[in-house]
Amino acid sequence: MEHIHFYTASFWRRAGASFLDGLVFFVPIFVVFEMLLGMDASRSSQDWRFNLAHSLYLAILPLLWSGYTLGKRAVGIRIMKADGTRMGVWTMLLREVIGRFLLGTVTFGVSAVVSALMIACRKDHRGIHDMMAGTMVVYR
Template structure:
């Protein structure tokens, strides 16, 4: 299956910013109330991790921010993204970015901006892309 209607850099960035505002801030406030720490804490990290892994897997590739913008994560082969796919996107992709000291992240941003299919390094690792197409349920 081919990559169709890929979402570009600005839409993806806006969706991530909306996730940070709509999901991240409330989780941080709840984390502060539970742990008493305004800094990063175990609760905030755990809930944000579970959100990033589980929500796209059960909600057809959407997160709250992506849904607001009208984009979602899809597998290139046409299958539904699952926990394993999201693990590859988040952890293995993130590991590449850490090992390359952030250079991989910059390369990924350039790839999304310049490539016709708008796929980044973590998309290639997980076999995914971000699209504007609605899921076939």
């Protein structure tokens, strides 16, 4: 059996994937709100429902697609459990909805800044949400 070695994804790879995921999510929202419904799409990103929906996209797609979101797939990285076991619904809800969305809301974004610094500075490139859920983002 072949041994596969994974490397943790750097801050910049993860940032690139997040940017692409944002485009994938925000562009259709803009089209629906602004062009089809005639509503102000710029306010949608400030709405908790929009942010929750974005968190659910980030939680559900990796479950269905072996740890990938569209942005992560494009830059060649994916989410996996740090211990190598299969990710479940609870893992991804803990990571994205509780560890990122709720914690970010409660701390007024401070946890997002701290998490970004952790990803940039830690050798294993894991943020708060990764630590809470026991996940890591890797590339081969």
